[in-house]
Amino acid sequence: MTRLFGGGVLIDVALQNGALPKHFRWQRRVHPVKGVTNTWRVDFGWWRLRIWRDYFKLHTTTGLLVVIYHDLLTDSWYLQTIYD
Amino acid sequence: MTNPSCYVELHAHSYFSLLDGASSPDELVNRAQTLGMSLLALTDHDAVYGAPRFVQAAHKAGIRPILGAELTLDDYSHLTLLVKDEQGWQNLCALITAARHNAPKGEAVLSVGALEGHTGGLIALSGCRQGRIARALLKRDKAAALSAANDLLRLFGTTNFWVELQHHRLPDDNRLVAHLAALATHIGMGVAATNNVHYAAPDGHLLQDVLVCIRDNTTLDESNKLRPNSEYYLKSGNEIEALFAAYPQAVTNTLRIAEQCTFELQYGLQELPRFPTPCSLTADTYLHQLCIKRAMQLGFAIHTYEQIDYELRVIHNSGLSNYFLIVWDIVRYAREQGILCQGRGSAANSLVAYLLDISPINPLSHDLVFERFLSSERQVVPDIDIDFDAARREEVIQYVYQRYGLEHAAMASTFVTFRARSAIRDVGRSLGLPLDVLEHVTTSLDVHQSRNLHDSTSLKDALGGQIEMQTWQQIVQLAEQLDGFPRHLGIHNGGMVITEMPLAHRVPTEPATMTDRHVTQWDKEALEDIGMVKIDILGLRMLSAIAEAVSLISENSERVPDLSQLTFDDPAVYNMICTADTVGVFQVESRAQAQVLPRLNPRSFADLIICISLIRPGPVQGDMVHPYLRRRDGEEAINYLHPLLEDALKETLGVILFQEQCLKVAQSIAGFTAGQGELLRRALGAKNTGAAIDKFYNDFIAGAAAKGVETDVAETIFNRLRAFGGYSFPKSHAASFAVLVYHSAWLKCYHPAAFYTALLNNQPMGFWSPAILINDAQRHSIPIYPVDVNRSQYGCILEDKGIRLGFNYINGFGEETGKKLVEARGGAPFEHLKDFRQRVMLSRNLMENLIAAGAMDIWQQPRRNLIWQLATFQNDVKMLNLISASEAIALPVLSQAEKASMEYGITGLSTGSHPIVFYRLQLNQHGILSSLQFNQHPTGNKVCVAGLIVVHQAPPTAKGYRFITLEDEHGFINLIVKPKIYVEFRRIIRSASLLLAEGQVQRQGTVTNLIVERCMPFKGL
Secondary structure, eight states: OEEEEEEEEEEEEEETTTTTEEHHHHHTEEEEEEEEEEEEEEEEOOTTTTTEEEEEEEEESSSSSEEEETTTTTTEEEEEEOOO | OOOOGGOOOOOOOTTTTTTTOOOOOHHHHHHHHTOOOOOOOEEEEEETTHHHHHHHHHHHHHHHEEEEEEBTTSSSSSEEEEEOOOHHHHHHHHHHHHHTTTTTTTTBBBGGGGGGTOTTTTTEESSTTTTHHHHHHHHTHHHHHHHHHHHHHHHOTTEEEEEEEESSSSSTHHHHHHHOOOOHHHHHHHHEOOOOOOOGGGGGGGHHHHHHHHEEETTTTTTSSSOSSSSSSOOOHHHHHHHHHTTTTHHHHHHHHHHHHHOOOSSSOOOOOOOGGGGGGHHHHHHHHHHHHHHHHHOOHHHHHHHHHHHHHHHTTOOOOOOHHHHHHHHHHHHTOOOOOOEEGGGGHHHHHHHHTEEEEEEEETTTTTTTTOOOSOOOOOOOEEEGGGGGGHHHHHHHHHHHHHHTTTEEEEEEEOHHHHHHHHHHTTTTHHHHHHHHHHHOOOOOOOOTGHHHOOHHHHGGGGGHHOOOOOHHHHHHHTTTTTEEEEEEEEEEESSSSSSTTTTTTEOOOSOOEEEEEEEEHHHHTTTTTOOEEEHHHHHHHHHHHHHHHHHSSSSOOOOOOOSSSSSSHHHHTTTOOOOTTTOSSSHHHHHHHHHHOOHHHHHHHHHHHHHSHHHHTTTOOOHHHHHHTTSOOOOSSSGHHHHHGGGTTTOOOOOOHHHHHHHHHHHHOOOHHHHHHHHHHHSSSSHHHHHHHHHHHHHHHHHTOHHHHHHHHHHHHHHHHHHHHHHHHEEEHHHHHHHHHHHHHHHHHHHHHHHHTHHHOOOSSSHHHHHHHHHTTTTTEETTTTTTSSOEETTEEEEEEEEGTTTOOOOHHHHHHHHHHTTTTOOHHHHHHHHHOOOOOHHHHHHHHTGGGGGGHHHHHHHHHHSSHHHHHTTSOOOOOSSOOOOOOHHHHHHHHHHHHHHOOSSOOOOGGGGGGHHHTTTOBBBBTTTTOTOOEEEEEEEEEEEEEGGGGGGGGGEEEEOSOOOOHHHHEEEHHHHHHHHHHHHEEEEEEEEEEEEEEEEEEEEEEEEEGGGGO
C-alpha cells in the first residue's frame, strides 16, 4: 500500500557528486539508490510559510520506490512517499 | 563542456509584459552584465514597449540587444519571434499591430493566417509550455505536435525555425524536453534552450507572483496561475548547461541564433507625409511663401527677413519643412472651425511659428532665441506643442486621423505606473487583506511614490505597531519594488505621430479605449529617444473657459470682445493682479503666486512672463526667487559679474531665470553659438550632469579668455550656470502662457459673471475648487443662484447679473439626464413634486439629490417634507393616480447650517452662507480672528484664526514645511507650518475640514502669513 508521510519523515541522505542522493538511512536501514526516476523543485507559499524543496523520485536496491525531498531552507531531508 | 559564455538568453520578459514581468529592462541588462553575457534578447508579450529603453541600457552595458516578442496566436498558444534585420522588424511590428487590433484593448490575438507573408527577417522559436508544440505534447498528442511543427517549418523555413527547450525543474520537464528534442530530430530541426525569464534575480519571483494576482484580481491563496517555483530568472550559462547536459547543442545553438540577429533599431526622424502644396511647390518654397506673405501683412522691417531666411534654412536642414506645414494646416483647420488654440513651449522662440500663426508670440519683441527650439547643432528634433480648447480638441484629433489615415497617424501612449497608494492597495489585496483596511491606510498616506515607503511617517502612523507584522513588512517591501512599474497603457495627453509610410513599419500600434483611436507602443520618452517627431495636440480647459466666456458675453450684450486685439497694457487689469485678486486667473491664482504678486507688482506683459517663470519648482529650488524679489524691491544691488552679462540678464535684474538666458550668457561671455549654448543648457538640465557639463567647461573658459574675460570671472560665471542653469524656465513657454494670463485676467476684470460661469462649466481646472470660485464670485458681489428645476440648464448660466448653477453640479447628474430634464420642462415650469415626478423619469436617488441641493425650494416646501413625499410615491410614474401621503406629517425644518451641509454633500458647494458664518458669533466671543481682521494685524502679534482648509501643500522643495490656506466668508488666511509643528499636529490637520490655528503674524508688505504654533480641532470650541 502506498504510504504518504504528511510532513515527511526525517532521514539521513548521502549525496553523490554533491548533487543526487547516493543512499539514505531510514528505520535503521541503509537504502542505496539504484536510479533517480525524476526530480523537480518547488518554491511556493512564501507569503505564509515558504516551501522550498527539491524532490527526488527514486528506486532503491532494497526494492523501494520512494519520493524524498531536500528542504532547501533547513538543509534537511525527508521521506515523503513510499509507493506500493 | 561548452564555454558558458556561449549561452544567450533568447526569451526574456521585462515589466513591459504588463503585470507579468517583474524586472525593468535595465535590471535584466544589469544582471546579464554581471553574468558576463554579451548578448540578450527582450521578448515581451505582444509588445515592444520597452525596446528603446532596453537598447539604450544594453549599449551602455556593452551588451548587444536582440529585439523580439512573444506573440499570442488565435488558439491562445505562444510563439517566440526574434528580429534578424530591418524586414524582420517591420514584420514583427505588423504582426503585433494585427494581433492588438484583433482583440479588445489590452489584449492581443494573432490569427495564424496573418503570419503568411510576414515571416521574412524573423526567427521563430516554438515557445514555452504554451507553445503549440509543447502544449500538444503535454496532452500526449504527438500528431498535433508534429502538425504544429510542420506548420511553423513551412512558414519560417528550415533556417529560421528552432524548437525551444525550457527546463524549470518541473516534474514533467524532463519528459517534455525529451519529447521536444525527439520531435526536432524527427523533422530535422535544431533545438535552442531558453529560460522564459520573468525576473532578473531569483528573489524576483515574489513580485512576479503578486503581479499575476493583481492582473487576475485574485489573492495569492486563491490563484491557480502562480508558477510552482522560482526558476524563471536570468540564469548563467553554467546553470543552463547543467540543466541541458544531455542536449549541449541546445545551448550552443543560442549563440548561432543570436549571431543572425543583427538588427539595429532605427533612430531619427520618421518620413513625414508630403504636405500637398499648390502648383507642386516644394515644401520649402511654400513655407517660405507663407512666411513672407504674413511678414509683409504685418509690416515687418527688412532685417527681420534675414531671421526668417535663417530659420527656414535650419528648418530645411533638419528635414522639418513638411512638419511645419502639417502643424500650420492643423492650426488653420482649428481656427476655421472657431476652435481657440495657440502654440506653447520652445516653439514660441521661432519667428516662422509666429508667422504661421502657430505661436502667439513674436520672438523678436521678447528677445527670444530661436536656437532654444531648433539649431543645426541640436541632435534631438523638438516637438511643437499646441493648446486647443479642451472641449473641442477631439475634433482636431479626428481631423488629423481623417486627413492622414488611421494607418499613418496614432497618439503616443503613456504608461500609468504604480504609485504609493495603488501599490499598497494592490499588493495588500493580493495578500488577502480586506479592502477597508487598505483604504484606511492608503488614505492616510502623504507620499506619492512608493520607493521609500518604509521611511514614511504617515504610514507608520496609520499602522502603528502593525507595521512590524510580517504581512505589512511584505506589503511595504513589495510595494517599494513596484515604484515606477507600468500598470497599464494609457494615452499621452495629445502627442500624435504622423508618418508617410504605414506607422506599423516603424512601431506597432494598438487600439485605445476610445473608438477610432490608436496609440503607438512607444511612449513620449521612447519616441524622443528614437528621434521621432510628434505634434502635441493638447487640451487646455482655460481656452475652453475663455471661449465660453466670450460666447456668453456675446449672447448677453451687443459687443463681441475680440481678445486678439487686446494690447496687454490695461492698468485696471494689472491693479487686480497686483492685489492678488487672481482666483480663477490662469497661472497666477495659486497660493504661492498670491504671496508673491503684491511684492512683484507686475505692470507689463514682460512682468507677467516673470511671474509665471518665477514661482516654479525649478527657480524655488535654485534659489532665484528671493534674490530677484530683493533686487526688485531695491533691497539688494543689481550687479553683474562682468559687463558683458548685462544684455543677457538685465531683464531679470542680473538673476538667471530663463533658459534662453543660459544661451545668451554662453554667447556673450564665451562666444558660443546659440546652438552650442543650447547644448550646454540641455547638459545643465539633464540628470547625471557631471561629465556632460565638464566637456563644455574648457570651451567656455577658452572662449571667455578670447573675449578678454578673466579666467576666475569666467569660472564663477560657469559655476553660476551650473548652479542655476538646470533650474531655469523657458521664457518662450511663459510668454505664450502670459497671453492667456492677461486674457483671463481681463475677462475677470470686465466680465466677471461670464468668466466665473465659464470656469464653473469647464471643471476640473485651475487651482481652486468650484466652491472657492463661487465664494470668490460672491465676494465680488456676483449673486450665485442655486440649482433650480425650473430655471437651471445642464451647465451654469448667466441670470440677472448673477450665475445660476446648473444640473452639472448635482451628484449623479450626467449631461444626458440634465438635458432630458430641461426637455421635459419645455416651456411649462414644474408646479410641484408630483408634477415633476410625472413628467421626468429620474431615479429616486437623483430626485433626492435635487431636493437636498435646494433645487426644489421654489415650491416653498421644507426639503425634509419633499423627501418624505417622494418616498410615498409609487415607482410607476405612468400611472395616472399617484398615491401620495394621506396625512400631513410634521418634520423638523432644516436649519441654514443643515441646508448648507446638505448642499455641500450633493454639489460640493453652497450658494448660501459660508460655513464659517454659522460659527462666527462663537468665534468672535473667543477672540478668534476673521480673515479681514487677520490680514490687517501687525507683524509679530500672537493670534488665533479659524477657517475651512482649502489648500494643503507640501512642496518637495520646501524641506518639510507645509503651506495651508484657510477660507472664511471674507477671504483667505495663509498658514505656514514648520516641520516639527506638523508632526505634532498632523492628525488634527489631516482629519479636520474646519481648523483653528494659533501662532504669530508675519507680515511682508501686504502679504500676511500665520506662523503656526498650535492647531486645534473646531469641535473643541
